[in-house]
Amino acid sequence: MNTKTSYKTKQKEILVNYLVSKKGTHFTAGEICEYMKSQGETIGQSTVYRRLESLVDEGILNKYTVDGTSPACFEYVGEESHGEEVCYHCKCEKCGKLIHLHCEEMKEIQEHLLKGHQFMMDPKRTVFYGLCEQCR
Amino acid sequence: MNTKTSYKTKQKEILVNYLVSKKGTHFTAGEICEYMKSQGETIGQSTVYRRLESLVDEGILNKYTVDGTSPACFEYVGEESHGEEVCYHCKCEKCGKLIHLHCEEMKEIQEHLLKGHQFMMDPKRTVFYGLCEQCR
DNA sequence: TTGCGTGCAAAGGTTTTGCATGGCA
DNA sequence: TGCCATGCAAAACCTTTGCACGCAA
Numbered sequence: 001m002n003t004k005t006s007y008k009t010k011q012k013e014i015l016v017n018y019l020v021s022k023k024g025t026h027f028t029a030g031e032i033c034e035y036m037k038s039q040g041e042t043i044g045q046s047t048v049y050r051r052l053e054s055l056v057d058e059g060i061l062n063k064y065t066v067d068g069t070s071p072a073c074f075e076y077v078g079e080e081s082h083g084e085e086v087c088y089h090c091k092c093e094k095c096g097k098l099i100h101l102h103c104e105e106m107k108e109i110q111e112h113l114l115k116g117h118q119f120m121m122d123p124k125r126t127v128f129y130g131l132c133e134q135c136r
Numbered sequence: 137m138n139t140k141t142s143y144k145t146k147q148k149e150i151l152v153n154y155l156v157s158k159k160g161t162h163f164t165a166g167e168i169c170e171y172m173k174s175q176g177e178t179i180g181q182s183t184v185y186r187r188l189e190s191l192v193d194e195g196i197l198n199k200y201t202v203d204g205t206s207p208a209c210f211e212y213v214g215e216e217s218h219g220e221e222v223c224y225h226c227k228c229e230k231c232g233k234l235i236h237l238h239c240e241e242m243k244e245i246q247e248h249l250l251k252g253h254q255f256m257m258d259p260k261r262t263v264f265y266g267l268c269e270q271c272r
Numbered sequence: 273t274t275g276c277g278t279g280c281a282a283a284g285g286t287t288t289t290g291c292a293t294g295g296c297a
Numbered sequence: 298t299g300c301c302a303t304g305c306a307a308a309a310c311c312t313t314t315g316c317a318c319g320c321a322a
Contacts, residue, residue, distance in 0.1 A: 005302090006301075007277095007297070007302065008296075008297095009295075009301090009303080013305070028286095028288090030286075044304040044305070046288080046306095047304070048290075048291080050302085063202055068311085069285080070285095071286060071287090072204040072287090090253070093258070093261065103252070103253070106248075108244075108245075112241055113226070117226070117237060118269035119269070120267045121225045122265050122266040126146075126263070126264050126266070127267035128249065128262050129256070129258050129261035130210045131255070138294055141322090142277090143276060144321075145276095145320080147278070165311080165312080166310095178278095179278085180278060180280070181279085181280090182279065182314085183279070186277085203280090204286085204287090205286080205311090207311060208311085
């Protein structure tokens with residue numbers, strides 16, 4: 001639906017390479033900027049934000065609003081994870097740990113929200129807040 | 137556990153009165169400040185934030201991080217609502233609407249998270265992101 | 273009188289934006 | 298050459314903080 005013309009630039013490449021290397025973990029925009037600077041890479045802050053945003057739109061990246069005041073959290077998921085391998089996130093409010101969940105049962109809640117409340121929940125965007133095992 | 141000595145002030149009264157009048161809906165700190173100003177009430181911005189924070193701590197108010205960039209959302213629940221009357225929230229990513237949900241079935245997901253994943257989800261803090269009926 | 277509460281203004285931190293320049297196709 | 302992408306700096310925004318004064322108990 002969106003036949004965007006886009007150029008291949010050095011900055012995009014650098015960024016995506018980094019993101020891929022961090023697959024399975026999460027990171028903030030600030031961390032990326034810091035890392036880039038430490039590596040002597042030339043990629044400006046606004047470019048990082050702009051690229052991140054479009055990658056989120058493309059579904060290659062997930063963005064989590066972990067907290068109102070702290071920076072947004074991103075996670076590389078790649079293009080292949082379409083539909084299958086849904087991933088949920090739980091954030092411990094005490095220790096700050098972000099837990100990844102791969103769970104079939106969670107899909108039920110999605111269905112219930114859809115059928116019972118006409119709301120299509122997006123697991124990529126939703127974070128469950130609460131307390132982890134250690135912090136309870 | 138916290139025998140705080142606290143004074144009763146005019147500002148607290150004004151604020152709580154307003155919050156009570158908004159019971160059942162949600163509001164941001166900014167909206168409160170704006171309303172107060174329009175009413176000619178004397179209550180400073182920092183006071184609003186500070187009172188809001190302590191009310192959240194007391195459990196009288198719920199705070200939702202609806203989005204990373206937009207302001208935090210508050211909801212008056214009062215002291216009596218302990219345990220019963222759990223309330224869930226869905227945020228439409230397209231139109232921005234925040235939907236309140238009072239649903240028993242949603243508790244199941246909480247139980248599953250607790251028993252299956254040792255994670256105690258807090259519905260007061262969790263917001264489900266997705267698309268509402270109109271925006272789908 | 274004691275010390276919590278308040279207000280103002282400034283700082284803090286993240287994210288967005290305007291505008292001129294750079295570089296892909 | 299046309300147009301998207303980038304960088305810099307500044308702006309925008311929400312929220313927090315420092316400090317002196319006010320006011321409840």
